[in-house]
Amino acid sequence: MKKYPEYKKLDLSQISKDILQFWEKDRTFEKSISTRDENKPWVFYEGPPSANGMPGIHHVMARAIKDIFCRFKTLQGYQVKRKAGWDTHGLPIELGVEKSLGITKEDIGNEKSKKYISVEDYNKACRKEVMKYTDKWEDVTAKMGYWVDMSDPYITYENRYIESVWWLLQNLSKKDLLYKGFTIQPYSPAAGTGLSSHELNQPGCYRDVKDRTATVQFKVKDNSKFKIQNLDGDVYFLAWTTTPWTLPSNTALAVGKDIEYVFVKSFNPFSGTPQTVILAKDLLNKYFSEKHTDLKFEDYKPGDKNIPFKIVGHAKGSDLAGISYEQLLPFVQPTDGDAFKVLVGDFVTTTDGTGIVHIAPSFGADDFRVAKQNGFGALTLVDKRGKFLPEVQDGVFLYGEEFVKEAYLNDVEKQTEFEKQKKILEANHKIKDLKVYLSVDERIVLKLQEEGKLFKKETYEHSYPHCWRTDKPVLYYPLDSWFIKSTAMKDRMIELNKTINWKPEATGTGRFGNWLENLNDWNLSRSRFWGIPIPIWTSEDGAEQIVIGSAEELKKEIDNAIAKGVMQTNPLAKFVPGNFSKENYDTFDLHKPYADTIYLEKNGKKLTREPDLIDVWFDSGAMPYAQVHYPFENKELIDNKKYFPADFIAEGVDQTRGWFFTLHAIAVMNFDSVAYKNVVSNGLVLDKNGNKMSKRLGNAVDPFETLEKYGADATRWYMIANAAPWDNLKFDLEGIGEVQRKLFGTLYNTYGFFSLYSNVDGFAVDEKNQTPIENRIELDRWIISKLQSLVEEVTLYYNEYEPHRAARAIEEFVDEHLSNWYVRLSRRRFWRGEMSGDKIAAYETLHTCLTTVSQLMSPIAPFFADWMYQNLTINNQSVHLTKLVEVKKQHQDKSLEERMELAQKISSMVLSIRKKENLKVRQPLQRIQIPILDKVFQDKIDAVKDLILSEVNVKEIDFVNESQTQIVKNLKLNFKTLGKKCGQNMKAVQAFANDNGAKIISSIEKTGAFTIELNGANIVLEVEDVEIIPVDIPGWKVANNGPLTVALDVNLSEELKNEGLAREVVNRIQNMRKDAGFEVTDKILVKIQQNSELDNAIKNNLSYICSETLTNDLQLVQNLSAANASKIEVDELITTLISIEKLN
């Protein structure tokens, strides 16, 4: 006969360790896959973490979510493979290496540098760095109970992985979705490199700088378009810039479509020439003081500070579009596209400037985009060193070959330039005595002023990004890049996105949906060192190009190149095509610098590899295919949709435009399919005050410590139950403690209770031969019914990816129903008397509840659930290998559940009256009264009467109605039905009802209706429109709760008093048994010193006392020596001595 294990105390941490050991020995994870039908797969993709950082508590949360659904689907009988993966490329890794080696980008491959490191060594360091914390990750994965196969992970730097990525790119190229273009990117001329947004977000990169800004006049070519009379002089657009050095590269002006513009007749503030300017109406008073509205044009003399002005015309931005203006600084003409016209830009605002934006497509991302959309050309009159091209030359104000930003010059250069400027400016009488170096911006402004094209100049302080290495301001500069033409597939991506089940939905429709609507082409290029090289080789003239899609192709092409004499040896010489072993693929390296030493040949031309690496996001987005080395191996898994798309993925919401997008984009563009059907985007883990966790602030929670201290189950449960996965979680260790006490403590005790008594009885559940449910008592059938409802509910929540609701439902069941009602009320059945049918049924019922709960909770609390399940069952099979129980509808009895709820409520109300009246539960009372308004209600309570009576220690329940006693009733309106009926009269009806409650109640009770006359209309209140609630029985002690009212008879007869005293005695004896350390089965001898106040109570209840306390012999004695007995206070007034002895 099986004995159920008993434990001294709950140690969740130890349970985790024990079960983990069991899993390893039992190979439970492997079994959970191998025992499932491979034709019933449920596909999960693991988003690869980067092992160059330590795992944090947020990883535990994110991985718990993944684990929950994989385990749940396994319970449902699906086969869920989980291949782990590592993300190994990218900037954070490069930065990590640079930090640990104490080097910067400039040292890499630069032999002149003191800290020179070859690209080869650098990449070796990266390869090592990236797996730095692999063991920590494996450790936390095991300890938190995350089941993922780490024995054969996909690793993005491995050649087989890279080969699949290359194949995908080649495929895109074949579909004509790959092209070379340029984008405007932050660029550091001093460092000679582009900067990523990550680098720009380094602390201290954005700094306040003072710049010379200018409001500039662009002369309209043909005034006649405006249909405005009497335009004196020329008409100009006003535009403001903080970077006057970009003005020579201006090719367009942008206006806002719906912005109102005005034509203002006035004078040029510097030259005094009459002119008309155009600017946004909202910004008029920034340039023309309101005080000057009344100034007369006739009175104005050039040089006057107060300038008269007059609005002579209006236009909307859209009206201005297409108007041509004269080039501002005609150093160079654009060679391609349209130029020097007004166009509409969605980014134009009236928060500052003039509402008209100067567009230099080469030096601003918005500028570039809007120019491209409108087919405008660009001028790039600055080179990569940050200097003007030689053509931008002015005889007086200089420029050509000058740095455009003052910060790029060193002191010596500045001095030389200053002397040059002083000489020429003074010679041309522009400035009398130049004292300091004038920046390019300042001198451009001077030139414009000279030419009558300047309207206003000022210095302006704003924040501007700086290069984190050189401390110099960055330029936005057009850089060559390779693009994926994702815009071409935009509509399809939007369409397919609508078939994806997003949790929460708003992330899919909102954040992700909007992102797709505004999709730009995907910039693939990264000018870095550690990543997958772009597999494109181009001839110098750009005419010939080869896109490589496999190692085999590359080997062949190199052989060809050798034959044609552009290569000497083949780095892939040892590689055997068709052999997919790791060894074979480790005979070469596709990374830099090796890739760059490969030259190919086509049509007699030598081809060189495009120097860039691909965006690491492409790496991870390619994982569905690359993890199985598609299409070189496992072709059918993808093509036959066996392992694609995923049924489920989950990552942080920060991945919306990261992994979620790249997976989607690559799948849509290559396979015309979604990459995942269900996606959960989880929120962040914040500290308990709602701040972001960071090492710097010292508020980061160490996952190892937490798991060790609280165990994985409580930690996981807390994180899942506390917030929806997509809400941010305020992580508070105290919350884990609470979960530990409340859920796990309660379950542990419930199990302990079960094991204690079934072992005492030598009882074990015979799973195959249980008492039919219909033969069990109401309480049993009730908890079984509740359990069915729980199974139904929890299954639904898991299926809907709402684990927090599943967890909360389980918590409620365990605490409210199982422990604090079922077990409490069943206690006596377990520990009294011999084995009986009822006792067996009680054991079986509790056993079923506990095993089912273990199953339901096992996805969230995998260790504890398995521990409890295995304790309860005989064959030591893991709960994770079981099949989920199905809802047994035939055991569900909703009306029974309702009845029981009434019993719980009534009990609680009676207890509350007792409390108010200071009557202990141990004191029996004679009766409670329940006013009843209908028979159905009475029947319901009648069915649970006995439970209530024993729970609250009362002898009887009387149902009373109006004919027997007076009942005070309240009226509550049902706004839901009445609202529709009354509409506007609702308030009046409510007021009427407040004053005439009694009238309405009696009418409805008699006739079922009550008519209110209001403003000539009749409103008929019917039964469904009101709720009639009994609230009081005059002369009784009552309590009410919603529609329920209970009254308690608080009179005590002598008999009741004695019974109460007897119960007190029982309680004292029980306490003494407990203190003496007796077993629950020990029989005892009790001696009580006689006491006139007590004797009758004991004599009249002798058998009760004896049976409750397992007393074989109770003696009332004259004198009990205080040495052998305890002094006992039975109540405030009665004290006596009692002794107990164990009988053998």
Added chain:
RNA sequence: UGUCUUAUAGCUCAAUUGGUGGAGCAGCGAUCUGAUACGUCGAAGGUUGUAGGUUCAAGUCCUGCUAAGACAACCA
């Protein structure tokens, strides 16, 4: 700056299609217990971030604002 999310008791969260705000924890005061680090009972705690709007009726729908966060951008 844009897109999106969130804001309810001291804390963590609930509140069906709009129908008149509830739990748990903590604290206070009682109490029960032969499963209990449990439970039970009581009082207290709220202008539902803020200002408007729609409606007979708004925590819920709409708009503005404030704060926090994520992502994207940083521009004239």
